[in-house]
Amino acid sequence: QKEVEQNSGPLSVPEGAIASLNCTYSDRVSQSFFWYRQYSGKSPELIMSIYSNGDKEDGRFTAQLNKASQYVSLLIRDSQPSDSATYLCAVLRVGNEKLTFGTGTRLTIIP
């Protein structure tokens, strides 16, 4: 089992709809969770961070964390073509400096 798992996609969503990206992790001592967006040929850009159970909203983005189910998700409301990118889920364990990344989900917003 991979430490951080994401559906590689591609995930296609019509413009204006909600895009839902999912991530599961295997290590229960994970404490911090991050979503990064990576456009083709570019480096990752931090979108959201979440540390406690529940929802965290920032503009059109909502991160959801459920530590009991070891599940973290990212919702993108009112999807725009500019949201088309690969979204990376990253997990930080207690006492560990290193992030563990999922393989990423490629999202395409269809105009």
Added chain:
Amino acid sequence: GAVVSQHPSRVICKSGTSVKIECRSLDFQATTMFWYRQFPKQSLMLMATSNEGSKATYEQGVEKDKFLINHASLTLSTLTVTSAHPEDSSFYICSARDRVGGRSNQPQHFGDGTRLSIL
């Protein structure tokens, strides 16, 4: 805030050349920086963790004599690819984390990456 600058953005050079890549945290101090490599259509692969004032910690399978890392100050880490060969061609990305208030759970912020092409 939390800006990481990486230079150069692109390098094209002949086989056997050594290439130095710089990673700077512009508005924060980073005791730890990270170096990643990414091949086309693949995920990020951590190469090494760079610690200010001490030796870098390399991931399994990464040659420390091939990829020299120096973290001489709280805002600068360098990666030198020594005697580069075509198989070293890749996208190299650094990241840094701001240890605000000593907290260790802050996110990593990435530089823009360096695309290295060895002919």
